[in-house]
Amino acid sequence: MKVLLIGYGTMNKITARLAEEAGHEIVGVIGRSASPYPEFSSIDEAGADVAVDFSNPALLLPLIEQEFKTPLVVATTGEKEKIVEILKTRAETAPVFFSANMSYGVHAVTKILEAALALLDDYDVEITERHHNKKVDAPSGTLVKLLDEVLARRTDSYPVYDRSNVNQQRKKEEIGVSSMRGGTIVGTHDVIFAGTDEVIELRHQAQSKDIFANGAIKAAAALVNKDNGYYTYNNLF
Secondary structure (H helix, E strand, C coil): CEEEEECCCHHHHHHHHHHHHCCCEEEEEECCCCCCCCECCCCHHHCCCEEEECCCHHHHHHHHCCCCCCCEEECCCCCHHHHHHHHHHHCCCCEEEECCCCCHHHHHHHHHHHHHHHHCCCCEEEEEEEECCCCCCCCCHHHHHHHHHHHHHCCCCEEECCHHHCCCCCCCCEEEEEEEECCCCCEEEEEEEEECCEEEEEEEEECCCHHHHHHHHHHHHHHCCCCCEEECCCCCC
């Protein structure tokens, strides 16, 4: 499989290493960071079998605003709504895959969350995420994904991001959202169901960034054989 990398930060450096270890070829990179690979300025220019994006909206958006036919795996999480809207348009001419978190384990947690929400509809819900001190966006794309699942079922609820500005008792409709940054934490996400005299917690803890790169490679390998369309973990495999 010939892979084009969009961005060459920490995550795509890991993706390159793991892809090459698995016998795939990195044919080039789009981005301003120095890399040992040829540089390209558009997705189709490289002639790759698939492109894998771990970058940022400033780099990705101008690329996907142009038409392309190369299968594309997107892991950029900033400006999610705008990116997804454009990808759904591009899905008419190319297979595209998007996930706010490339870990298949996070996908599994999301499916478990759906079941938990059905069983625990009278419990208060709080969602927290912890990441390393170099992560720029907050809350994380994964937390937004989990929050979307909660709000899809609890349609009268709304997120509360800063309780220091709320001088009143917690309302049933509130979904607490908290972000923490520090050290080298790879990524931890918790959904807390607080009931009367009991608490149930659902947690995903990433112990290595390799899980995200391997997830992207797995998605890329599946995507190259797909028809044009918009794919997520719910319909790719």
